[in-house]
Amino acid sequence: MNPAIDDRADSAEVRGRRATRGAAIGFAIDCYDIYLPVIALAPALHFFMAQDVSAGTIALINGLVFAATLLGRPLGAFIFGNIADTAGRRKATLIAMYGSAVGTLLLAFVPGYATIGLASIGTLIVLRFVTGIFLGGQYTGAVPLAMESSPIAKRGLYGGLITMGFPIAFCIVSLFTYVLLTATGGAGNGDGTSVYEVWAWRIPVVIGAVVTFAFAVYYGRTVQESPAFLTADARTPAVKKENPAKQLLRGSSAKSLRQVLVLMSGVWILSNATSASFPITLRSLDGISPQRGTAIIVVAQLFLIAAYPLAGALSQRIGRRIFLAWCGGVGAVVAPMFYLAIVSGVATSFIGLAALTTGLVLTSICCFGCTAAYISERFRTELRATGYGIGYSFAIIIPAFYAFYERGLATFMDPDHTTVVLYVIGGLLLLVGALWGPETKNVDLSPDAATNKVAEDVK
Template sequence: MPGTPLDRPSARDARGGVHDHSDRRGFRATRGAAIGFAIDCYDIYLPVITVAPALGFFLAQDDASPATMGLMSGLIFAATLIGRPVGAVIFGSVADTLGRRRATLIAMYGCAIGTAVLTVLPGYDHIGLASVLLLVLLRLVTGVFLGGQYTGAVPLAMESSPARKRGLYGGLITMGFPLAFCVVSALTYLVMSLGGGAAGSFYQVWGWRIPVAIGALLTFGFAVYYGRTVDESPVFREARQAVPGRKPRHPALQLLSGQGAKSLRQVFLMMTGVWIVSNATSASFPVTLRALPGISSQQGTLVMVVAELSLILAYPLTGALSQRVGRRPVLIVCGVLAATAAPLLYLAIVSYTGSSVPLLIVLTMALMLTSICCFGCTAAYLSERFPTRMRATGYGVGYSVAVIIPSFYGFYESGLSAFMTASHTTTVLYVVGGILLAVGAALGPETRNVDLGPEAHR
């Protein structure tokens, strides 16, 4: 409820911050979180965009059927998703006890090492079935570090930013999502143009390693840059100094009781809706788009990449709008649009029988803008929903654990196909996800003026 001790805003913070937050420090932390988020998304996309076409390298030729390849691709992606909530709990606790900066750096270096190891994995011809088992295990471990990477970096950025700019800065952070999609897609396309994904081809044996190696180098380089340019959150430092010698309860335990648990339930409901809608647009829809009559797979990829570019502007604009009118109304409107306009746009696209790529780009951009613009203010909102002593843990768990149920979207669509046309089952995801998003946001308080200081939310 608005006005509870956990959520009470500070008037002084609303006018510019009760703490001495400098724009420069806030921008450096935001820039670090944005680049880190982009690298995180880049790594998440590697299995489904870069490694998937080369999965035959890790399987016996007799087992490399399209069905088996699809199953293994899903398993590898699922391993990454399972690792993220684990990492959110582990590194959230590290960030809330030892520091946001330290947790972020450990997670970044761990992610870089995991991605680097992926580049030297041998194939089935060398170690047999152990090849694909190592691939799944490595993605699981890397997923743990991925879950920790943004768990510390995003709260640090929000705590270092002036209150009047938290919405904008949160939107700038989430720009990393579409940027990563476009970069990894472009790199994979360029490398595949040197040699297709057929058995024994250059791409299947060596080519896929190039985008992966680039990801590892970027992560290593950024970890060094982050460590040299980003300071620890002043709010966290003040919170530690305020309780010298006192050992507080473990952040995860605090999150599971009292007001922390109440906030987590509301955030979990809202973010479940966010992820259901996101999967409908980012995971399910592209498959349907590429299968449209008159549209080639390459054209479908082009439509998705250009449409994703629109989000680069949409996310910071949505974050800035939430700073002006409030996070709660923006999130509610996003949910309503996802449940009403997005299904209609989706049906218009899948029912299209022409071959106009520009028209499909416009429709797909509209679909994305009405379904996943909510990410533009989630970074700020989730950080504002939890007090300093459990903020990183609350952010990480609320963001990552909520992705588990929506990740089984394929099973939900398969079950719905018994009652409706298979290509229309995604509309149900939009409706259900949009409703959960709108209801979840309505059940929470307005947070844009909440004081993120150590003395707040007691």
């Protein structure tokens, strides 16, 4: 029996659990790979550069390495979205998984500046971009497959379980980095010759590659193709099939895409404010060492692990539209209050700062708990993977330059308060995007409804 096409042996509930488990682990691996350069590789960047580079140049290079991964994801979403909508979600996901495993493994073999000069950092950036393409394709196929395989009543919960991979990955990479830095005596004096800078950073990279490859094998053996895709594919004659990306740019699909891009731009601005900008501000406060700052953020991320499935389940109960609109309002109004309380020194103890940081994290990025389900519900079956991938990934581009926006704002306001502007703008975009779109929680993604009404048609 071919598990890719014969799905009759297992119940819909079993298929849904397997697909959700596959998407959740895959998303965690995706986030793990994204956090590698931000957390694990950052202390070793001197290994790839000359010893006399300035701190500003190091910060710029670190930003470029991170941006290369993010900018590769939209291209991967476009490429693999088309594959997923024409050849199958499962096939696209497997290709992307094996590709990301190879790209991550190659990263571990990049020689340092002392060996190949400037080509070292150039190779690093190119590899991160190429790996980003495969990472963008990984969730583009896996998430729609999981949502199509999930029971309607549990789709919100399953979507939240998938999104748990984000904080889980953050905690794992942070733990690896902390243990390795402690075991090897730290990153040294920044001359690129310490044990961590030369080889220890490669350990979490190799582990990530091996885990990705092993999971790809597991995914291929246990996860079946989406029944909704198989039904829609069988009903659409090959001669009439059209490029999904082209279909996405016209009619009601184009309207759905515009709305999702606005909503997700708000989500990503909120996310970058909390996950990228805030940690730097936190570690710059008096009495906050890098280790203490990381520990505070990890505590907040642990609460987020529990919050995501609860957020997804809540969106299933009250509706995605209402839930996301509330998240937008809370992100614009309440999150800045937590942020200002932290930078103003309202609390200085570890427990106090951890509590305020947890409040900031929960009020700003809990919205991710239902995005997997919501975006999947906004596009019909033939376009779902492409719509999900483009809507999720292309919205990253403008928010990715948050550091430049904050630098500009800092010319006429307190630099510590520029992040507040990001929270307000991100929250308002999320609020507007949510109210612009329809309610989607009862949209049927089952095979019988694959070619019928979807969220595009719900008024």
